[in-house]
Amino acid sequence: MAPTAPTRHRYALIGSGHRAEMYVAAMAGDHADVAELAVIVEVNPTRAAYAVAAARRHGAATEPRIIHPDELEHVLAEERIDRAVICTPDSAHADLLDRCLRAGVDVVVEKPLTIDEEGARLVSAAARGTGRDPVVTFNYRYSPRNSALKRLIDSGEIGEVTSVSFEWMLDTSHGADYFRRWHRDKSSSGGLLVHKSSHHFDLVNWWISDIPARVFASGGLRFYGADNARRHGRVVSGERGSADASASDPFALDLRRDERLRALYLDAEHHDGYRRDRSAFDEGITIEDNLAVIVDYRGGPVLSYALNAHSPWEGYRVAVNGTRGRAELDVVERGAVLPGADGRIAVDPSLAGPVGAGYGPRPNTERLLLQRHWEPAQEVPIPGEGGDHGGGDRLLLRDVFRGPEDDPLGRAADYRDGLRSIAVGIAANRSLATGMPVLVSDLDIEVDRP
Secondary structure, eight states, X not given: OOOOOOOOEEEEEEOOSTTHHHHHHHHHTTTTTTEEEEEEEOSOHHHXXXXXXXXXXXXOSSOOEEEOGGGHHHHHHHTTOOEEEEOSOGGGHHHHHHXXXXXXXXXXXXXXXXXXXXXXXXXXXXXXXXXXXXXXXXXXXXXXXXXXXXXXXXXXXXXXXXXXXXXXXXXXXXXXHTTTSGGGSHHHHOOHHHHTHHHHXXXXXXXXXXXXXXXXXXXXXXXXXXXXXHHXXXXXXXXXXXXXXXXXXXXXXXXXXXXXXXXXXITTHHHHOOOTTOOTXXXXXXXXXXXXXXXXXXXXXXXXXXXXXXXXXXXXXXXXXXXXXXXXXXXXXXXXXXXXXXXXXXXXXGGSOSTTSOOSSSOOEEEEEEEETTSOOEEEXXXXXOSHHHHHHHHHXXXXXXXXXXXXXXXXXXXXXXXXXXXXXXXXXXXXXXSSOEEGGGSSOOOSOO
């Protein structure tokens, strides 16, 4: 008997910025047998055209239709769309997710699920009301090093988890980038505690299989922004990074020197006025660059978390303490911010693929150690997968388009996982504003499963 052909779903891609091409390439390439990109929903005609060209470049058999978000519900029905992938700025996620679910379309949404309590209520109501369960793309769960730590904790080698220490360093290229683009506005991104740290809080929730209960946060804008520029003797600049006068500034991003960024943003800005290359030392930045968070979990563990967005190197350090020992994961994604042979600095080192292509004196490394009480430390092997975002994207895309396989690690994430991750960031933002600890139960966010 011949094998049954896989079901091929029709997709709408909502938002066609930098992250979107990963999904375009997947639907045109490795997963073309199960996914057809039928519609691109985008407010900017130039970015939409770039996505269509990318689909052709990656081998799509048919050209997707371009529509404006105002046409969404009508076109979803007309084009018989099965699933939508949302890649817009974070503040738009909840409304678009609600509209798609209520139109009878399943949803895949980039993290964070949404940025505030209002968005969380909308998502929960839409999911309950339609019986559909949105998928949240936490690709860092799929990174082999993070999966290896989850496997180690689940094995019981360190006993019952009592505490976690987690430090994340964003360097002066990738970190600065959040202060050049729309993420600099907390009303659009929720700040780094929601946009970036939702990855990290989800990892901890998943690693220790627990639910956050109380959050206290401290921090502020200590390095970027106009006030800090004045205090530290830097030039306060409202100039764009692509201006000739900024050519020698290591904090400037020249969109003209990157063909993809130029096509997506510089050539597109006349439609909507969005500037991708703002100065990180400009006025009007409302997010923080130095943050510390304490999270108490229901089961007893406590998380100590720190984020710095102007480090000279990029990576993270995690220590998980248990009743029988300790696990430590150290990851260097970029050892120094140094120009390449072409004189440019890659914005995001986590997109560079496998470790080993050293950046300066601190090599790219990842190491997982286990040390039980009264025993020497031992290194735990990490399977080498390679690929974007520490090897996570390829595995994530497989689950997104083909459905999760039997996975003892439970890496596929649903909207409840998305709510639990943003609950920490939203509570932390409230704590920053009030100076007080915040109970997650006092937020209007459903972190418990029905």
